[in-house]
Amino acid sequence: MNLTPYQMYINGRYCEAQSGNRFDSLTPSTAQPWASFPDATEVDADIAVTAAHQAFVSPAWAGLTATARGKLLRTLGDLIADHRELLAELESRENGKLIRETRGQMGYLPEFFYYMAGLADKIEGQTLPVDKSDMMAYTLHEPMGVVAAIVPWNSPLYLTAIKMAPALAAGNTLVIKPSEHASASIVALGKLVEQAGFPAGVVNIITGYGPSAGAALTRHPLVRHVAFTGGAATARHVVRSSAENFAHLSLELGGKSPQIVFPDADIDSAVNGIVAGVFAASGQSCVAGSRLLIHDSIYDEVVARVCERASRICIGDPLAEETEMGPMTTLAQLDIADNMVQQAISEGAVLRYGGQRVECNGGWYFQPTLLESDSSSNSLMQEEVFGPVTAAIRFHTEAEALALANDTRYGLAAGIWTRDIARAHRLSKAVRSGIIWVNTYRVVSAMAPIGGFGDSGYGREGGIEAVLSYTEKKTVWVNLSSEPMSDPFVMR
Incomplete structure (x- = not known):
């Protein structure tokens, strides 16, 4: 049987896993293999994270204004709209979801990128009314760095978009690891990222299994935020891994609604x-x-x-x-x-x-x-x-x-x-x-936060909160006085 061969997307290039190993993906409607993907390991995860980190500090990305980032996101949204039929068919083929539903999702998906594009240059700090007359203090929201987005098989592109769009709007870079059961539509997204004009390394996509590729991402020392959607059992491993790198976490887990x-x-x-x-x-x-x-x-x-x-x-x-x-x-x-x-x-x-x-x-x-x-x-x-x-x-x-x-x-x-x-x-x-x-059910919007309580996880995706969750808050103090500093052994 002829299988469609897919590759990973790292540092602006499509590539194989370093080991050369691949795995087959089965289409659930027939239980037959239809595509094959590189089987990434810790080595590949390290290459992807390193590329993302280098892109994060490079002038090609870090030097962009927030408005310029927003324009890139809007262009990506347009490209997704242009390719929605292909993306919908890929998702239906690989995870068995109705083409009627995947078409609907792909038709709405650009809205997440448009909404976050609009927020990119509206991430504002505050001037603080501090109780010291000779001081000025203000806050800044700065991007965290490399974000690892780990996505399940049930709605791959939707669950990628609600992580990817706010993370990029805030100025971060990403490594995306889709489920081994549904990787094709996310790999296809790499081409659109490239066409949109994002610098190499800003978005990277690796394919493989959770215990190897996924686990390596969650504990990598250069990963600053892990955005995970999946089951509670796997999430516990993610939480334990975050003890190694102190990465921020957002966990969107299961429910019994x-x-x-x-x-x-x-x-x-x-x-x-x-x-x-x-x-x-x-x-x-x-x-x-x-x-x-x-x-x-x-x-x-x-x-x-x-x-x-x-x-x-x-x-x-x-x-x-x-x-x-x-x-x-x-x-x-x-x-x-x-x-x-x-x-x-x-x-x-x-x-x-x-x-x-x-x-x-x-x-x-x-x-x-x-x-x-x-x-x-x-x-x-x-x-x-x-x-x-x-x-x-x-x-x-x-x-x-x-x-x-x-x-x-x-x-x-x-x-x-x-x-x-x-x-x-x-x-x-x-x-x-x-x-x-x-009096309704299963309604979503780019403007509405999504997240749960208890074993359903923590953190929110969607809405203004999502962009801020991908930033670090910094406080800046400025001495306005022309007088020398007072006693150095006393905290002001």
């Missing part, structure tokens, strides 16, 4: 939101609304309608326009979904729909699945599946709904379905999640 449906909700809208929240993208989303908390008075109706809609979901080739749910990205993730459903049933959950693998062209498909649980301690109510699987539970009062919503170690997202505006605001304040959607 509740969707809370009250009796006064628009049921049609709520059912669509539930389907969008957990069956879209085959449930392979950090913000998947995988816990359904439904008021007892409407519980049977909502569950029945979700099951009926699930039964009509068209499962198949993600590149086909009519498909509504594609495959799981990896065989391992398919096994996890299958095993977790069986585990939940053994603990007393009742299967209402789905729960089976689907035979389709040899790919890794799983049915949209809904189970009922009478206990919040069931493993399916507590553990992230990262698949098209949701568990429903009844509640009777708002207080009970809130307790169930917060009965988790995660805190990434939540959906609240009600026409009662006071209740919506009460719960938005009380639910421990970084993102609250009221």
Whole structure:
């Protein structure tokens, strides 16, 4: 079989790994290999980080004004818009996400670069009203240096953009390490970076596995910030590695997000939101609304309608326009979904729909699945599946709904379905999640921060905060007095 060969992008050139080793990538819709990539090791990570560091201190990048950086980002956004169809097809081929969704993502992706381009020359310090009349003090925001961006397989370019755009706007340089399961679209981004006019070494892309290439990045002494999206287990390794280089961290991890449906909700809208929240993208989303908390008075109706809609979901080739749910990205993730459903049933959950693998062209498909649980301690109510699987539970009062919503170690997202505006605001304040959607679900914007509480990580991506998180704050003191300094042994 002829595989498409891809290369890494380091210091403005496409190249192989120093070892010459490569690995194959499988397309999840058929479980067949379709492309191959260089298998980077610590040696390659060091080369990429060194290139990024040299670019960071070079006049070609460090000498640019913030406005000039913004223009480069805007040009890159334009190029992504021009190539959105190619990028969408690459992502759908390599991770199984619907072409309808990847097209939508690629169509919106330039907005992240436009927004951050506009912020590049608006990163301002402050003049401080210090309590010393002969002194002036002010603050500056300066770029950190080399940023390591480690990106998972479920939305590679989107999750790269929300790291890359603010990091570059702030004046940093990057080394990006995509998942070994979905590297093609990010490698393709390298060509667009070059066409946009970024100096060599400002953006570098290495491909390979987490324990080798990824781990080497997180502990490299020249890396000043690690932006990681992925699972909590890997994040713990990232945190431990950061003890070696004291790198700043932003961690966007998993979730076990509740969707809370009250009796006064628009049921049609709520059912669509539930389907969008957990069956879209085959449930392979950090913000998947995988816990359904439904008021007892409407519980049977909502569950029945979700099951009926699930039964009509068209499962198949993600590149086909009519498909509504594609495959799981990896065989391992398919096994996890299958095993977790069986585990939940053994603990007393009742299967209402789905729960089976689907035979389709040899790919890794799983049915949209809904189970009922009478206990919040069931493993399916507590553990992230990262698949098209949701568990429903009844509640009777708002207080009970809130307790169930917060009965988790995660805190990434939540959906609240009600026409009662006071209740919506009460719960938005009380639910421990970084993102609250009221009467909608799975909405993003370049202007809106994304991040979680608890085991969902820390730090925020998106919005003005994202740019500032890639800067170091410096305080400058200026002596305005013409008199000699006073006693050198006394601190002013």
